[in-house]
Amino acid sequence: MNTKLNLLFIIIFSVSITCNYATEKNSSLNKGTEKVGEYENTQIYTVFMSPGGHFGTGGAPESLTTNQELLLQIQTECNRIDFIVRDITNPAISIENVYHELDSLKEYIDGVLIIGELHGEYKLAFTGLPTIYVYNLFEWMNVPHKLFTTGEEEESILVGDTEYQKGKILTAELDRRNVCSSSVREKMFEDLIYKIKLIQTIRKLKESRILVVAPHQYIAQVDYQGDRQKTFPENYNSLYTNTLKDKLGVELVQVNPEEFYEMYKETSNKEAEKIAEKWIEEAQSVTAAKSEIIRTAKAYLAFEILRKKYNCNAVSTHMRSLTGSGKVNDRFWPGLGLECGFKTRGIQAICQNYPNILVTQLLGYFLTGRPSMLGDLMIDTRNSVAILTHCGAPINPYGENGNRVPYSITTHAESPLRDTQDPGSATGLHIEWPVGEPVTFWKVYVMHNKIGVFTGKTVDGHLLYKNLDDIMCRTKLIARIEAKPVQQHFSPDEYGIHRAATLGDLREKIKDLSILIGFDVMETDK
Structure with missing residues (x-):
């Protein structure tokens, strides 16, 4: 937690509020250090609204998980999350003080956790922050679930000066009386922990800084290959950059191509050779x-130097020249270095400058620990498959502790000198995706407040198509899907022609995450 926030806590606590088991801790992250794997602690403002159950009618329960016991259980499962705890059952703490404190600290808080009977305090859930409301089983359920979901009560009998916007609210349930089976109680608790960690995912995204190195006039210029009668708005770059920062907290750090060219020249050939030998081995x-693989490794090192210089934790690039000369023999494609270099180290990177895709890949990594593939999406309705194709994909699609997939280093399919050994033939990456795996195709649409998603199961494309490896890009991820509705949703002018793919069925996680960030979900296969 930063110094300003600590100071605010000290001032507020000394005036009005105390809590014996508040757990505010300092974060180990220094703002000037490299942003990979280390993030500031997530701050969750936690309010216990009841002791864990309704004790008037029927008397106190035989067994009860107390607020303090529950807090300890939650803390044990939530590494690097600080719970700023206020217990309304403590006579020294009033709901008015909670509202006042929460409002004054909103800028520094990542989310709100409300546990127990609301007692009519609806507005506590509508702070605009990601919020989780926890219902204690066998408390009176005076909980406005419809209002939480939609922000609307069209036929309310009760009237008053209350207007709630659609909230960023998820709900959970706990059996504090311990009357359900142990397996049911465990599932309830696991669901709560999962949802708390979604707030941590959002916090990590807010801290992200993306290094952008690209020669094009507009951000994601090559993604929106739509109507030739249309153009980008003149202010699109600043509009997109500001919107991304305002909505998700992500910063784009744009670096001129000339700085990349200069860094490439200064990068060690010896170090590049060592990295290239590892990839080859x-x-x-x-x-x-081999000379082209070394050049790709040298470019990877140049990107790494720039990433560290600008304190970024992700890389988005569309560089295709090592010098800016325009000569064919200076052409290169960076994908091999991004997949075998950055992504094997937990740093998300893409070889085309599409921040929407990279934000998607960052979320996928924070949610699952798995890197994702960027590719051009094609839909084959007759075979009921989605085809995602590019000249690269993660060699570690199961994440750091999962199996790697075999890969081949090829020339790049887009190079005019492909299938030669000439300078400029460049490098591509061919992998065979595992068959029979659930897979999620998705993309964050920052300008639309949406996330698009559809899911499928990977298939062996060689059984569907002859000479598949010789068609277009080097790598293809092919999955059986509900193809017709996905095709009917496809709109290059609105959503671009590229998507990300992550192994696993992430649909429900994406839907929950979307609620907490205030985005809508388009399930394009429905």
């Missing part, structure tokens, strides 16, 4: 020229 086969 671990590959199943290599048809690209």
Whole structure:
């Protein structure tokens, strides 16, 4: 927690509020340090509204998980999350003081956790922050679930000066009386912990800084390949950059291509050779020229120097020249270095400048620990499949502790010198995706306040298409899907032609996450 927030706590606590088991701790992250794997602690303002159950009617329960016991259980499961706790059952703490404190600290708080009977305090859930409301089983359920979900009560009998916008609210349930089976209680608790960690995911995203190195006039210019009668708005770059920062907290750090060219020249050939040898040694086969692999490794090192210089935790680039000369023999594609270099280290990176895709990949990594593939999306309705194709994909699609997939280093399919050993033939990456795996195709649409998603199961594309490896890009992820509705949703002018794909069925996680960030979900296969 930063110094300003600590000072605010000290001032407020000394005036009005105390809590014996508040757990505010300092974060170990220094703002000037490298942003990879280390993030500030997530701050969750936690309010216990009841002792854990209704004790008047029928008397006190035989067994009860107390507020303090529950807090300890939650803390044990939530590493690097600070719970700023206020217990309304403590006579020294009033709901008015809670409202006042929460309002004054809103800028520094990442989310709100409300546990127990609301007692009519609806507005506590509508702070605009990601919020989780927890219902204690066998308390009176005076909980406005419809209002939480929609922000509307069209036919309310009660009237008053209350207007609630659609909230960023998820709900959970706990059995504090311990009357359900242990397996049911465990599932309730696991669901709560999962939802708390979604707030941590949002916090990590808010801290993200994306290094952008690209030669194009507009951000994501190559993604929106739509109507030729239309153009980007003149202020699109600033509008997108500001919207991304305002809605999700993500910063774009734009670096001129000239700085990349200069850094490439200064990068160590010896170090690049060492990295290239490692990639070659671990590959199943290599048809690209070793000299081209070394050049890709050298470019990867240049990006890494720039990433550290600008304190970024992700890289978005569309560089295709090592010098800016325009000569074919200076052409390169960075994908091999991004997949075998950055992503194997937990740093998300893409070889085309599409921040919507990179934000999607960051969320996928924070949610699952798995990197994602960027690709051009094609829909084959006759075979009922989605085809995602590019000249690269993660070699570790199951994450850091999962199995890697075999890969081959090829020339790049877009190079005019492909399938030669000439300078400029560049490098591509071919992998075979595992078959029979659930997979999620998705994309965050920052300008639309939406996340688009559909899911499927991977299939062996070679059984569907002849000479598949020779068609277009080097790598294809092919999955059985509900193809017709996905095709009917496809709109290049609105949503671009690229998508991200992450192994696993993430649909429900994405829907929950969308609620907490205030985005709508488009399930494009429905």
